[in-house]
Amino acid sequence: MDIQGRKLIKIATAGSVDDGKSTLIGRLLYDTKSLTTDKIEAIERSSKQRGYDYLDFSLATDGLVAEREQGITIDVAHIYFNTEKTNFIVADTPGHVEYTRNMVTGASTSQVAIILIDARKGVIEQTYRHFFIANLLRISHVVVAINKMDLVNYDEETFLKIKSDFDVLVEKSDFSEDQITFIPVSALKGENIASKSEEMPWYVGNTLLDHLEVLEPEDLQESSVARFPIQYVIRPKTEAFHDFRGFSGKLYGGSLKVGDEVTLLPSLNTSKIKSIHFFDQEIDEAAPGSSIAVTLETEVDLSRGDMLVKSSHVPQSEKQISATICQVNSKALRVGAKYILQHGVNRVLAKVDQIEAKIHTDFSGTEETDQLKLNDIGKVRFRLSKPIHFDSYKDNKSNGSFILIEEGDFDTVSVGFID
Amino acid sequence: MNNLLIPNPKEAESIHIIREVAAQFERPVLLFSGGKDSITLVRLAQKAFYPAKIPFPLLHVDTGHNFPETIEFRDKLVAELGLELIVRNVQDSIDQGKVREERGRYSSRNSLQTTTLLDAIEEFKFDACIGGARRDEEKARAKERVFSVRDDFGQWDEKNQRPELFDMLNGKIHVGQNVRCFPISNWTELDVWEYIKTENIEIPSIYFAHEREVFFRDGMIWTANEHVFREPHEEVMVKMVRFRTVGDMTCTAAVLSEAVSLDDVVGEIRESTISERGARIDDKRSEAAMETRKKVGYF
Numbered sequence: 257m258d259i260q261g262r263k264l265i266k267i268a269t270a271g272s273v274d275d276g277k278s279t280l281i282g283r284l285l286y287d288t289k290s291l292t293t294d295k296i297e298a299i300e301r302s303s304k305q306r307g308y309d310y311l312d313f314s315l316a317t318d319g320l321v322a323e324r325e326q327g328i329t330i331d332v333a334h335i336y337f338n339t340e341k342t343n344f345i346v347a348d349t350p351g352h353v354e355y356t357r358n359m360v361t362g363a364s365t366s367q368v369a370i371i372l373i374d375a376r377k378g379v380i381e382q383t384y385r386h387f388f389i390a391n392l393l394r395i396s397h398v399v400v401a402i403n404k405m406d407l408v409n410y411d412e413e414t415f416l417k418i419k420s421d422f423d424v425l426v427e428k429s430d431f432s433e434d435q436i437t438f439i440p441v442s443a444l445k446g447e448n449i450a451s452k453s454e455e456m457p458w459y460v461g462n463t464l465l466d467h468l469e470v471l472e473p474e475d476l477q478e479s480s481v482a483r484f485p486i487q488y489v490i491r492p493k494t495e496a497f498h499d500f501r502g503f504s505g506k507l508y509g510g511s512l513k514v515g516d517e518v519t520l521l522p523s524l525n526t527s528k529i530k531s532i533h534f535f536d537q538e539i540d541e542a543a544p545g546s547s548i549a550v551t552l553e554t555e556v557d558l559s560r561g562d563m564l565v566k567s568s569h570v571p572q573s574e575k576q577i578s579a580t581i582c583q584v585n586s587k588a589l590r591v592g593a594k595y596i597l598q599h600g601v602n603r604v605l606a607k608v609d610q611i612e613a614k615i616h617t618d619f620s621g622t623e624e625t626d627q628l629k630l631n632d633i634g635k636v637r638f639r640l641s642k643p644i645h646f647d648s649y650k651d652n653k654s655n656g657s658f659i660l661i662e663e664g665d666f667d668t669v670s671v672g673f674i675d
Numbered sequence: 676m677n678n679l680l681i682p683n684p685k686e687a688e689s690i691h692i693i694r695e696v697a698a699q700f701e702r703p704v705l706l707f708s709g710g711k712d713s714i715t716l717v718r719l720a721q722k723a724f725y726p727a728k729i730p731f732p733l734l735h736v737d738t739g740h741n742f743p744e745t746i747e748f749r750d751k752l753v754a755e756l757g758l759e760l761i762v763r764n765v766q767d768s769i770d771q772g773k774v775r776e777e778r779g780r781y782s783s784r785n786s787l788q789t790t791t792l793l794d795a796i797e798e799f800k801f802d803a804c805i806g807g808a809r810r811d812e813e814k815a816r817a818k819e820r821v822f823s824v825r826d827d828f829g830q831w832d833e834k835n836q837r838p839e840l841f842d843m844l845n846g847k848i849h850v851g852q853n854v855r856c857f858p859i860s861n862w863t864e865l866d867v868w869e870y871i872k873t874e875n876i877e878i879p880s881i882y883f884a885h886e887r888e889v890f891f892r893d894g895m896i897w898t899a900n901e902h903v904f905r906e907p908h909e910e911v912m913v914k915m916v917r918f919r920t921v922g923d924m925t926c927t928a929a930v931l932s933e934a935v936s937l938d939d940v941v942g943e944i945r946e947s948t949i950s951e952r953g954a955r956i957d958d959k960r961s962e963a964a965m966e967t968r969k970k971v972g973y974f
């Protein structure tokens with residue numbers, strides 16, 4: 257909830273080049289009156305300059321000069337808009353070759369994915385890949401927007417054919433049917449985006465916007481167990497707070513209460529929560545997602561990178577892990593290579609022990625390989641300098657994911673999802 | 676009674692980012708302009724470290740053309756919260772011959788700030804600069820990372836940014852590099868105003884409607900005083916106005932307004948159909964204005 261009691265929903269878009277992602281988002285902005293007059297004027301001006309006889313809404317989001325010149329999206333852009341009830345953050349991800357890295361990035365912070373399909377082209381190889389990533393990241397809800405319906409005469413048969421082709425993919429995934437919704441739209445003409453299409457009376461479902469609005473964040477949030485990685489130790493050393501030692505961080509997965517029995521990792525010491533602070537308030541209980549500070553009943557050794565958990569649910573601690581890796585940098589991952597592994601706010605050294613397989617992102621299986629290149633996804637085993645305290649990604653997203661930082665330029669080269 | 680904290684996700688995210696800055700860097704600094712976004716940052720930083728003090732200084736790059744109300748406000752805030760404030764002046768960079776004052780109709784010291792800022796970063800060896808930029812401000816900003824690595828020349832390489840996954844921030848850099856950190860990246864202008872209102876945060880008086888000597892040019896309202904270039908035929912008049920952003924006088928346009936309270940201001944923002952950047956004179960110069968300035972190290 258934001259201050260006004262609006263819920264927050266984070267969405268990632270996916271689709272091949274020119275399927276109309278940017279146009280769809282531009283249309284959502286326009287129809288929710290989120291585009292200001294100066295922005296609309298700028299779009300009108302640019303559309304005219306280019307000799308279009310319609311408004312090119314993709315110009316609302318394609319921000320880089322190179323993007324406007326080429327008419328394509330190069331980098332993930334974040335777009336914000338809201339309705340009476342809901343605050344939306346949309347990651348507009350590019351559809352060109354680097355889509356895997358960009359979609360993984362955009363989707364990592366999203367609860368909903370909108371996968372666009374060009375009605376004229378139907379389900380293509382790229383669609384497989386987009387859906388594969390949504391599945392890998394365990395996105396809570398997928399909307400399949402079948403776009404450019406205006407170019408197929410708003411034909412129901414076309415829509416149904418694409419839907420049944422897609423259903424074959426759904427069967428191969430971990431998604432259940434109720435996590436997937438199909439909507440026929442025309443982003444350009446605004447059909448079934450914010451208002452019901454009169455061109456498609458055969459479609460009885462919600463418009464895209466209505467559909468997004470009825471999703472409840474509670475249903476989109478994973479419910480798991482509490483994980484509290486220590487970010488920063490607060491020691492005021494003032495007279496009023498002489499002995500105050502607050503362990504601050506962001507709480508994930510479940511809530512924490514005053515009086516909870518807790519276990520500290522890696523020491524395995526136990527203690528009890530004495531107080532929970534949010535700025536100058538003392539609270540009894542914090543819900544997941546809170547950035548808080550806690551104090552403990554006993555003097556303990558706890559610092560950045562350590563973790564506090566409820567004693568009833570302690571995560572695994574291992575020096576050998578196995579994970580699905582997505583390579584997000586042009587430097588390839590190879591056996592024997594060393595990296596800095598960042599798990600939440602904790603960093604350890606990691607060595608690639610074995611690349612078990614490269615996974616085909618079209619659901620067609622795996623192959624052997626000795627390296628993972630940019631946009632490749634594969635199964636990898638690592639050996640770590642120290643144990644990390646983790647859950648499997650499917651049980652706890654924040655405590656089951658990590659990034660690899662390469663030691664030369666310190667670039668973020670991979671993201672991992674722990675088995 | 677059990678008092679349960681249900682987080683405001685954007686606020687919790689910002690606090691998380693600010694704590695990461697304090698933990699990952701040796702010499703962070705908060706770039707403070709006296710505007711609503713940097714004032715919001717100060718409140719979030721207070722929340723991140725309470726009951727301890729904010730563990731980094733504030734840096735104000737003063738163009739010398741700031742509204743006096745902003746400077747007064749800045750000094751009061753710093754004194755009240757016991758913060759450390761560093762001020763560096765564009766005038767000094769001009770006197771040292773490092774930058775040349777612009778002349779003429781659209782002259783402004785806004786772009787000159789970059790040199791003064793980069794010099795201050797070098798002088799104090801800052802490795803992280805916290806700024807109040809939001810992605811909704813401008814299209815090129817929409818692509819900015821939360822942690823944005825700059826080379827020794829302060830340059831931004833937009834095609835080679837580190838991807839940011841989940842909540843994990845990678846602030847690892849080499850000596851000589853520094854990182855621009857944007858904790859309120861995901862806030863909108865309205866989010867900021869609603870926050871200021873619910874948190875009851877004090878802001879400089881020029882954000883509220885007041886009478887001011889102004890003149891009209893290019894459909895915008897400019898402040899009339901000795902720092903702002905004005906043609907003889909551009910007639911000065913007194914209007915009720917307010918500012919939506921508080922930058923240098925030469926690049927901040929006013930809007931006609933009757934809003935005298937935070938409620939009024941939030942109401943006006945909600946209704947308003949002109950974006951905040953529409954009131955920034957420097958951006959109107961060209962569609963690619965912001966991207967170009969960022970590439971050379973502008974904040």
Ligand SMILES: Nc1nc2c(ncn2[C@@H]2O[C@H](COP(=O)(O)OP(=O)(O)OP(=O)(O)O)[C@@H](O)[C@H]2O)c(=O)[nH]1
Binds near residue numbers: 352406
């Ligand atoms: N007829 C028709 N054209 C559309 C529709 N949606 C998008 N287009 C057009 O398709 C072209 C590509 O649209 P974009 O929105 O730029 O595509 P994109 O998916 O964002 O492309 P990338 O970001 O480069 O991957 C533009 O010329 C749009 O005007 C639609 O519903 N109907």
Ligand SMILES: [Mg+2]
Binds near residue numbers: 278314350
């Ligand atoms: Mg696009």
